[in-house]
Amino acid sequence: MHRSGRFTAETESQVLDAIQKLGFRPNVLARQLVQQRTTTLGVMVGALDNPFYAEMAMQIERESAAHGFHTMFCNTYGDAPAEIWALESYLDYRVAGILFVSNPSEPKRARQLIERRVPTVFVTCESEWGDVVRCDDEEGGLMATQHLVSLGHRRIAYFSDPIDDAANQDRQRGYAKVMRKAALQSSVVRWDRKSAGVADTTVSETVRHGATAIFTTDDYGAIELVDAADRLGINIPRQLSVIGFDDLIMSGLGRIGLTTIRQPKMRLAQVAVSALVDRIKGQVKGPPVRHVVPVELIVRGSTAKANG
């Protein structure tokens, strides 16, 4: 604005009033076009009806806004074409950066589309070429399994996600390490939770085979297992201990009371958005950076001493 003495204060305020009244707003599109940079972030997130993603999305949006960035969201929903469409749109919009909250369904395509073109950060998931912000998933797996072992459980099953991503693998590795150390036999169950009734049969099988505890790769799955156990009349935690991973808001409800490994979602979002913004501003250059955020064991009612 030209604040010279050229115009009287009156004229100036009249102009300002007019701007207010007419609701004039500078055109961001034009500015961004000429400046060759935007303040838009593209966020790829698994379905928002999964509370973990919803909670992450919320934190990311808040954090981005705090940095002056606007967020465009896409529920990938495991739908590869939709994901590619969104990714291409982000490029067309010349987003300043991209945030993956869940693994791309077509990692190679995603990579060739965006690598070296727009800064990208992977939160809660893995990548060979972009910055990664993750919890210490192996440590979490260790803590979860150790918790169960220290409660006297000997037959502990690990329930893995059908989407076998890095987080899942690391948690499983933590599990396997503790089991080996304790000279216990590992038992990994991969279940497809999409199909109805699968939880029931899987839990029932697992218990029939003698398991007294289950470590599930995420809370949302754990809650389904608890639901199944309830239906089957299997008492939790008396007959079966269940521990999850994530610490969703709903996991803390009295009726759910899920013991779990907490992922600090706000912290993850903060680190991820900061990392992305640093890349965008060019304050960080060079090879991919990895950020690891610590996890925490939250003990609630779904785990108890093994009887006998």
Next chain:
Amino acid sequence: MHRSGRFTAETESQVLDAIQKLGFRPNVLARQLVQQRTTTLGVMVGALDNPFYAEMAMQIERESAAHGFHTMFCNTYGDAPAEIWALESYLDYRVAGILFVSNPSEPKRARQLIERRVPTVFVTCESEWGDVVRCDDEEGGLMATQHLVSLGHRRIAYFSDPIDDAANQDRQRGYAKVMRKAALQSSVVRWDRKSAGVADTTVSETVRHGATAIFTTDDYGAIELVDAADRLGINIPRQLSVIGFDDLIMSGLGRIGLTTIRQPKMRLAQVAVSALVDRIKGQVKGPPVRHVVPVELIVRGSTAKANG
């Protein structure tokens, strides 16, 4: 594309290859600038860590994508300045339309900012000047209360949200109508769920005053009440029936088992996005339109016959 015989097929495919290889993508900003229209939608949504908003956000994003529109989200979080910032940003971005999923915290400011400038649809909330897509909230209130009355309850309390929006009022009106008709005394409790321990004292008070049933204005609140009742040792539904509103995914969990009035979230999103797109394309003109979507009673375990 110029598909004349001017160039050989070979040349053409070479060019196309180059486009692919270099990852050329047309600049949406430039196109939108010259076309004077965008395919971006701005969505104002209460905090995404509230499952109702998360579920709505997901449906809206999916539906928008199906119409070829991109969504920018803002968690209002009841934070008026953040909301205004987002709204102004949407205008700066020249969004094609705006969707309110929760009431603006500053309705007047919001109105003067966007009215007659960009098409706006209010889903699940109310407006005097924009299109509205809502459930039949009064009918829902009627159904919920009728359900409790028909179970033999005489002292039924209505738990209202501190944010006394139109949806809340309509549900309350439905409640009041049924109570009057049944010659029962209404009892409306307004509680501020933000403060800790409030649920406990409020529930305890309500039961002490003789209530055997509570109708809460939303499931998320109802679940908190159930949690409180559990802590207080009040058995649900034996001593206290609880019915909510929304039908969140988590309300259907065995351990929650909340009787509720379902808002069809997918349908709401479809109608809302269609209405908005119609306005954007100019296929609908003139005064605000109201769309009403029917609700449905879902009976689960949190309500039962009144004893005595």
Next chain:
DNA sequence: GTGAAAGCGCTAACAC
């Protein structure tokens, strides 16, 4: 300091 001019990457309108 101030004002004019160039140009960001597209689309639409217009001659040819």
Next chain:
DNA sequence: GTGTTAGCGCTTTCAC
């Protein structure tokens, strides 16, 4: 049809 041109609304540069 096909090639050229103007211009969307800004920022930046460069004379003055």
